[in-house]
């Protein structure tokens with residue numbers, strides 16, 4: 138429930154910052170008052186957004202600012218969404234145990250894990266609705282609409298302005314299928330480094346399976362999509378904590394990195410080829426494993442990643458993270 | 462090339478030098494010395510990595526006659542009008558000022574492997590503890606009857622960078638309406654396997670715009686060539702009817718030229734041409750042969766360290782080597798240079814040495830925004846550098862992917878040239 142709070146606090150400014158911090162402190166104490174404060178802060182943010190949007194209409198230079206604002210608005214909306222949930226279902230407190238969390242019976246859980254539950258997925262999708270529409274009459278908003286998502290080439294949906302990275306991934310061949318969507322929902326930035334989708338990711342495979350089962354209903358030929366795939370594939374995308382915990386040998390990383398630097402420039406230039414300098418370690422590791430498993434497209438990177446061991450990936454990540 | 466052959470002092474007898482396990486060898490006189498001959502893709506990279514990573518512990522001298530290095534990579538894009546000449550020229554200023562490399566603009570004329578010195582055309586010699594040779598290619602004499610280096614102004618090869626490329630482009634621009642361009646393609650192995658075919662694509666691109674009735678003929682001694690399906694698909698699509706390739710089954714390997722008459726004889730049929738681009742058979746840069754480090758046309762090396770199989774104090778890089786599965790490319794030379802730099806530092810300063818890894822990717826441009834690529838990874842075995850894994854662009858790819866591939870090549874050019882020259 139609180140998984141995203143820390144990230145918002147560090148990423149957002151203005152009202153969204155306040156929202157995130159307030160929420161982080163007192164998640165389980167939320168009541169109507171706080172919600173009112175949150176909604177007020179949100180209204181202010183939306184007002185600011187409206188002002189800015191008007192200015193953007195006059196000047197193309199403001200393009201990037203609106204993107205930023207979209208992101209903070211989306212985050213604020215989600216924080217609000219989370220806050221609502223938190224306020225509605227208080228977490229149990231040790232001193233005064235209230236309602237025990239209602240775990241579904243074991244068998245039901247396994248079945249849901251296997252197939253994904255679209256009804257529950259619809260609930261989980263609540264947090265996405267502030268940016269994405271789906272269903273009859275859905276339009277592009279902050280994010281593109283998600284009708285016909287399965288089988289759609291990433292970053293190429295007509296009329297929507299994607300991040301450069303998303304456009305590049307699409308050009309490289311990234312197509313939205315169960316496996317790629319699952320990886321993207323788990324950690325958007327690990328699949329598409331500088332995606333505009335400002336969302337920390339759904340760590341729970343069950344949440345992802347359910348949401349994908351829900352989204353799948355809005356694609357043209359769901360019958361073409363194999364049953365039970367989302368979680369089966371999800372197991373592959375996830376990295377074990379041991380792999381993520383490997384401490385990279387930066388000396389070895391430096392040698393291995395000399396191979397990367399033939400194309401990826403150390404000074405961070407990214408014409409035609411993205412910069413990988415100062416890429417956060419975990420994102421780097423996850424992305425390289427995604428290439429290795431051929432979830433991320435791009436034949437050169439798949440080939441380069443394919444022969445790197447877990448230790449070598451860790452070494453490279455450690456080296457690039459500390460590079461100036 | 463004003464190379465004075467008399468000064469070569471290759472000492473073939475030193476070939477028996479034992480290839481014992483490397484030990485840390487601090488030269489008796491102060492810092493260990495590394496001399497690099499050739500400031501191209503292999504040499505510039507090696508010099509830069511050794512200077513950079515040894516942080517002053519090793520004294521690096523780079524011997525290179527030219528003050529500007531014109532890359533062969535992207536020279537075809539210059540011919541096609543996608544780059545200007547200045548954008549593919551690089552100077553050695555940063556290597557000298559920021560990396561403390563001693564850049565000597567001179568020809569190396571010989572190697573005394575016993576005394577461990579390199580002789581210079583300008584007189585004098587330079588001592589080394591380790592020598593790195595990356596002199597690129599020279600041409601096999603007599604491989605195209607009627608052609609020798611003295612004919613390179615009438616019939617340019619444009620297979621070494623700079624003035625030759627400029628000359629070829631000027632000749633193409635001056636072709637009469639409906640004129641004929643003939644390429645005599647080289648036999649394997651040669652530098653940049655897709656290079657001749659990317660060139661044909663770029664020539665066709667220019668002619669299509671300026672001289673659409675002109676014709677291109679390729680006389681080719683090889684049955685197949687790199688990325689053939691991709692090129693042929695592209696030629697059909699962008700330049701239908703303009704390009705004819707005559708392979709060995711139709712006499713493409715039986716070719717002679719007459720530079721004075723500007724004719725090409727292809728298996729008995731004489732073609733009058735306006736531009737003849739002769740790319741002869743190739744061999745290691747002459748200095749390798751002069752130093753007694755070649756076996757046949759090329760210099761054999763160990764993939765683990767890029768050391769010459771004939772002299773453990775000498776590492777050879779790039780096009781000159783016979784190493785195994787890697788193609789002769791700038792990317793390969795750059796990749797090999799990093800392995801050699803690590804091995805040299807390990808031997809001279811005791812720094813850590815890791816297992817050699819190599820890779821290569823060659824991008825080619827077929828027409829505007831229509832880029833393709835081929836690549837592979839490699840590792841060292843005791844016998845050779847062996848291919849591990851590879852890929853190649855597919856025919857029928859969509860325009861977005863082809864455009865992304867081209868844009869990637871621009872990023873690569875930027876990346877590799879800063880990796881070479883700082």
Ligand SMILES: Cc1cc2nc3c(=O)[nH]c(=O)nc-3n(C[C@H](O)[C@H](O)[C@H](O)COP(=O)(O)OP(=O)(O)OC[C@H]3O[C@@H](n4cnc5c(N)ncnc54)[C@H](O)[C@@H]3O)c2cc1C
Pocket residue numbers: 498499500501502503504524525526527530532533534535536537567568569570595596597598619620621652653656657660746747748778779780781789790791792793794822823824
């Ligand atoms: C048309 C064309 C297109 C190409 N396209 C690509 C491409 O897209 N990608 C790619 O990776 N590769 C490409 N290549 C291949 C690439 O240019 C070569 O493989 C690469 O330059 C080889 O590096 P090298 O260090 O072995 O030799 P070079 O880069 O040729 O460097 C050799 C240097 O040594 C110097 N030298 C020679 N003899 C001596 C001596 N005795 N003393 C002192 N200095 C000496 C020369 O002046 C030269 O500067 C292309 C080549 C051509 C011809």
